[in-house]
Amino acid sequence: MLNWPPELYGRSLLRIADLTDTEMLDLIDLAVALKARRRAGTRGDLLKRRQVALIFEKSSTRTRNSAAVAIRDEGGSTEYLTKNDIHLGVKESVKDTARVLGRIFDGILFRGFSQETVAALARYSGVPVWNGLTDLFHPTQILADLMTIKEAFGRLKGIKLAYVGDGRNNVANSLMIGCAKAGVHYVNCTPSELSPDPVLVKEASEVAARNGVTLEIVNDPKRGVAGANVLYTDVWVSMGEEAKQEARLRLLRPYQVNMELVEATGNAGGELIFLHCLPALHDHDTAITAESGALEVTDEVFEAPFSKVFDEAENRMHTIKALYVSAMADLSAL
Ligand code: CP
Ligand code: NVA
Numbered sequence: 497m498l499n500w501p502p503e504l505y506g507r508s509l510l511r512i513a514d515l516t517d518t519e520m521l522d523l524i525d526l527a528v529a530l531k532a533r534r535r536a537g538t539r540g541d542l543l544k545r546r547q548v549a550l551i552f553e554k555s556s557t558r559t560r561n562s563a564a565v566a567i568r569d570e571g572g573s574t575e576y577l578t579k580n581d582i583h584l585g586v587k588e589s590v591k592d593t594a595r596v597l598g599r600i601f602d603g604i605l606f607r608g609f610s611q612e613t614v615a616a617l618a619r620y621s622g623v624p625v626w627n628g629l630t631d632l633f634h635p636t637q638i639l640a641d642l643m644t645i646k647e648a649f650g651r652l653k654g655i656k657l658a659y660v661g662d663g664r665n666n667v668a669n670s671l672m673i674g675c676a677k678a679g680v681h682y683v684n685c686t687p688s689e690l691s692p693d694p695v696l697v698k699e700a701s702e703v704a705a706r707n708g709v710t711l712e713i714v715n716d717p718k719r720g721v722a723g724a725n726v727l728y729t730d731v732w733v734s735m736g737e738e739a740k741q742e743a744r745l746r747l748l749r750p751y752q753v754n755m756e757l758v759e760a761t762g763n764a765g766g767e768l769i770f771l772h773c774l775p776a777l778h779d780h781d782t783a784i785t786a787e788s789g790a791l792e793v794t795d796e797v798f799e800a801p802f803s804k805v806f807d808e809a810e811n812r813m814h815t816i817k818a819l820y821v822s823a824m825a826d827l828s829a830l
Contacts, residue, residue, distance in 0.1 A: 497529060498526065498529050498530070498533070498542075498821070498830060499522075499525070499526065499529070500522055500523070500526045500818070500821070500822045501518070501519060501522050501822075503519065504519060504522075504523070504822035504823060505822065505823060505824070506624055506823060506824070507624055507822070507823055508618040508624045508625040508626065508823075509624075509625075509626050509627060509635050509636065509819060510611070510614055510615055510618055510625065510627045510633070510635070511611075511627065511632075511633045511635050511670070511673075512633070512635045512638055512670050512673045512674045512677065513673050513699065514635075515677070517677040517678070517703075517707070520639070520642075520674070520677050520678065521652075521677075521678065522822075523639055523815065523818045523819065523822060524639060524642050524643045524646060524815070524818075526818040526821065526822060527639065527640075527643050527811065527814040527815040527817065527818035528643065528646070528647070528814070530814050530817050530818055530821065531811070531814040534569060534814070539569050539570065539571075540570055540571070540829055541570060541571040541826065541829040542570040542571070542821050542825045542826060542829050542830070543567050543569075543570035543571050543572035543820055543821065543824065543825060543826070544570070544571035544572065544826050544829060545571065545572065545826075546567060546571075546572035546573075546602045546603070546820070546824050546826070547572060547573055547574070547575070547600075547601050547602055547603075548563070548567055548572065548573075548574045548575075548601060548602065548603045548604065548605055548820070549574070549575050549577060549597050549600075549601045549603075549604045549605070550563050550564065550574050550575065550576045550577060550604075550605050550607075550628075551577050551578075551582070551584065551604060551605070551606045551607070551608070551617075552576065552577070552578055552606075552607045552608070552628075553578070553579050553607060553608030553609060554607050554608060554609070554629065554735045554736070555735070556607055556628070556629075557774075557775065558774060558809050558812045559605075559607060559628045559629060559636065559637075559812065559816075560576065560607075560628075561813075562812040562813035562816045563605050563626075563628065563816050564576070565813055566813050566814075566816045566817035566820055567817075567820055569817065570817070570820075570821070570825075570829075571829075572602075572820070575601070579608075584613075585613065590613050590616040590617065590620075591616055591619075591620045593617075594616060594617045594618075594619070594620035594621040595620050595621065595622075597617075597621055597623075598620070598621030598622040598623045601623060602623055602624075602824050603623050603624045603625070603626070603820065603823065603824055604617055604621055604623060604624075604625045604626070605625070605626045605628045605816075606625060606626070606627060606628060606630075607628035607629045607630075608629075608630060609630065609631050609736055610630060610631065611627075611630045611631070611632040611633060613630070614627045614630055624823040624824060626816070626819055629666055630666060631666060631734075631736060632666055632669060633666050633669055633670045634666040634667050634669075634670050634773070635670050635674075636812065636815060636816055636819065637667060637670065637773050637812070638667075638670045638671055638674035639674075639815035639818070639819075640808055640809075640811035640812045640814075640815045641671065641674070641728070641771055641773070641808060641811075642674055642675075642678050642680075643811045643814065643815055644769075644771060644804050644807050644808040644811050645657070645680070645725075645726055645769070645771075647807065647811075648769045648804055648807075649725065649767065649769075652678040652679060652680055653678070653679040653680075654679065654680075654681070654709075655680045655681070655725045655726060656680070656681040656682075656683070656723055656724050656725050656726070657671070657675050657680050657681065657682055657683070657724065657725070657726040657728055658683045658685055658720055658721040658724035658726065658727055658728065658761070659671055659672075659682070659683070659684050659685065659686075659728045659729070659730075660685040660686075660717050660720070660721065660727065660728070660729050660751050660753055660757065661685075661686065661729045661730055661731075661732060661748055661751050661753075661792055662686065662690050662730060662731070662732055662733075662734065662744070662748065663684045663685075663686025663687075663690045663691055663692050663713065664686070664690050664691060664692045664693065665730060665734045666734065667730045667773050668684060668686075668692060668730065669692060669693070669696055671728065672684065672692060672696065672697070672700045672711065673696070673699065673700040673703065675700075675704075675709070675711075676700045676701070676703035676704035676707060676709065676711060677703055677707070678707075679707045679708070679709050680709060680726075681709045681710045681711075682700075682704065682709070682710070682711050682712070683710075683711075683712045683713075683714060683720045683721070683724070684712070684713045684714070684720075685714055685715070685716070685717040685720035685721060685751060686713065686715070686751070687715060687747050687748070687751070688715055689747060690747065690748075691713055692713065697711070697713065717750065717751050717757060717760075718757065718760040721757055721760050721761045722760060722761065722762055723761065723762060723763070724761045724763065724768070725761075725763060725767045725768055725769070726768075726769055726770075726771055727753055727757070727758065727761065727768070727769075727770045727771070727797075728770075728771045728772065729751075729753045729772055729792045729793055730772065730773055730792065731775070731776070731777060731791070731792060732744045732745060732748040732777075732791055732792055733745075745791070748791075748792070751792075752790065752791070752792060752793065752794065753770065753792060753793040753794070753797050754790075754793075754794040754796065754797060755794070755796055755797065758770075758797060758800075768802055769802050769803070769804045770793070770797055770798070770800065770802055770803040770804065770805070771804060771805060771808050772792075772793060772798070772805050772808075773808070774805055774808075774809055776792065776793055776798060776805070777790070777791035777792060777793075778790050778791070778792075778793045778794065778795050778797075778798040779795050779798075
């Protein structure tokens with residue numbers, strides 16, 4: 497049964513805070529229903545003739561392909577545009593580009609550096625715009641993360657998630673508010689140098705308090721992960737921050753997710769899963785430093801049965817489809 501609130505029609509998603517708690521949870525339920533629809537072999541016409549521009553300033557495996565396949569599954573199509581393909585912000589202002597693309601496409605998904613760019617695309621295009629990652633936020637990722645947690649435990653309320661690593665990156669910023677809205681206890685285990693912006697912490701803390709859950713920032717990873725049901729980490733050096741690599745690695749080595757940290761949750765062998773938005777630096781093939789294989793997570797954890805990272809990656813597609821459907825579905829195709 498496909499069901500979603502009519503308020504989401506025509507809406508953009510620039511940050512998780514744009515959604516009410518109920519809208520966010522409804523989108524996750526819609527994604528679960530769309531996943532079942534696809535598993536049952538149905539590829540319908542919900543997005544027939546809908547066309548989305550995919551503007552990518554940064555590289556992507558999951559987001560780009562999810563955004564392309566999600567719409568094709570339901571009869572629509574995309575155009576992939578890198579900064580070398582269009583004039584965005586170079587020979588033409590973001591405002592003008594937005595106004596042009598809004599005349600041609602039914603929606604725009606943007607991945608890039610500045611939150612201001614995605615906000616300007618939404619303000620001036622007149623069509624729904626989805627933030628596929630900026631330096632500040634990664635909202636579509638968090639919908640997939642929460643969906644994966646719900647699939648694993650059958651519930652969100654009362655689950656405890658421990659994020660370990662770079663506490664102020666796009667994923668951490670969006671997870672913090674997403675957990676608060678979903679009624680998930682959230683602890684961010686990070687060195688004080690990488691603490692999240694106090695403005696974002698205050699905003700999320702108010703939501704957490706309203707939903708009766710805790711939100712903590714702690715420096716000691718072993719203390720922070722105690723009682724966690726979800727261990728979550730991300731790369732230590734995000735796209736665009738390559739110059740900070742050496743300092744970051746020095747700061748974050750004590751925050752590696754390994755079996756010792758898994759044991760420190762007290763839930764090993766029980767209600768515990770590992771999540772990572774991916775891509776992950778967990779072995780020699782992908783390591784970016786010569787001296788070490790695993791960075792933010794060891795192979796042992798990454799490959800463990802409680803690691804749900806590939807369910808999480810798949811769910812990127814179903815949640816992006818839920819965003820498309822709720823914002824621009826052809827209701828006559830239901
Ligand atoms: N998690 C995520 O956004 O992956 P990509 O960078 O591959 O899109
Ligand atoms: N924080 C990471 C997320 C990648 C999906 C980055 O921005 O590179």
